[in-house]
Amino acid sequence: MTENAPLKIHDLRPAPGSNKAKTRKGRGEGSKGKTAGRGTKGTRARTAVMPGFEGGQVPLQRRLPKLKGFSNALFKTTYQVVNLDRLGELFPQGGEVTLDDLVAKGAVRKNQPVKVLGTGEISVALNVQAHAFSASAKEKIAAAGGSVSEL
Template sequence: MQIHDLFPAPGSRKDRKRVGRGHGSGHGGRSGRGDKGQLSRSGGGKGPGFEGGQNPLHMRLPKLPGFKNRNRVEYAVVNVSRLDALYEAGEVVDVDSLFAKGVIKSKTVPVKVLGDGEITKALTVRVDKVSVPAKAKIEAAGGTVEQR
């Protein structure tokens, strides 16, 4: 068998319909589009989303109120009660130690300490942000707060 002996199976290939090439072709005259009307015209028909003149879905739905702040910073939140349970007196609380203890999931997310609960141990806290009540509780327990 040679390359020139290869051919497609009978009936597997079909010629394209050539419309508008005279009555003798069988597809002349109106070119298979029927008589008149929107669908017989060039560019006729309706676009996607058209609902028969009814107000379309994309216009019926409400627009979102307000806006989304692109510069919003999401903090990983840790409460002072959690620090009291996980750390011994005199230890340093920072992103690396929090990550090592499994308190936060990522080292890249900034950390904020909040003042929920009580703290009894003197800790050195080095994180991105500390709330005012948390700072007061940490310092009252003899610890220090250093913001990164």
Template sequence: MKLHTLKPAEGSVRTNKRLGRGQGSGGSTAGRGHKGAQSRSGYHAKPGFEGGQMPLQRRVPKFGFKNNNKVYYKAVNLDALETLAAKNSGGNISLQFLIENGIVGKNDKVKVLGRGELKSKISVEAHAFSATATKAIETAGGSATIVK
């Protein structure tokens, strides 16, 4: 097999009907139906045009507001860290470790919150910590490191 011999599977590629190119392209209307804007040459529908029907972007009401400057965090609680500490023998829970275990996505910013109880001595890396989470981690003998 060589690059110049590659071709698609038999029957997988069909040639398009050449619309609006006279009698030879499929009968008197050339596959365009009868009359109307879509049968004419030069026809171009605007994006979102639904043939005069009230388009979707106008039927659906405007709702909400998204602040582009707000930083959205993915919350990770102490009880989740406690279960992860059992998996991790080193006691070091980094952002990479959280991503590998499916707790957060690779583009998420992580904030550790104080729900649950922490018994293990662990050092945690995150983008933000709540006051109760920091206190609980340091009480257990661990450390909370803020990552930029």
């Protein structure tokens, strides 16, 4: 490199002594040769100890109790929730509210059941279609002059 030439990335070198080579075990006397840090004899010197082995102590998977009982949680229907105040924001003119309309406006995802809850107030008449309604939502929609139809 000449004095006037610009410094380039390939001209850079690490400072002397900053990069030290990693010890490669078991490659000669000077690098933990022979036993390579495993000690002498025994299972750990010869092979890997099997996962979960705790030296003869009763292992964790045998100390913990088995799960008992049965749960119907797998069969529970989980609804996407839409509140009345949100419906009022999305449909200020009133009219028909279908699942496709809710998906198009980003209120719910498609292919999942929808439940309308009665949080908030509604002032316009909405004809709402959904899979489920809370009792308060049905009352408030009917009071505003709308109707409810369950799918």
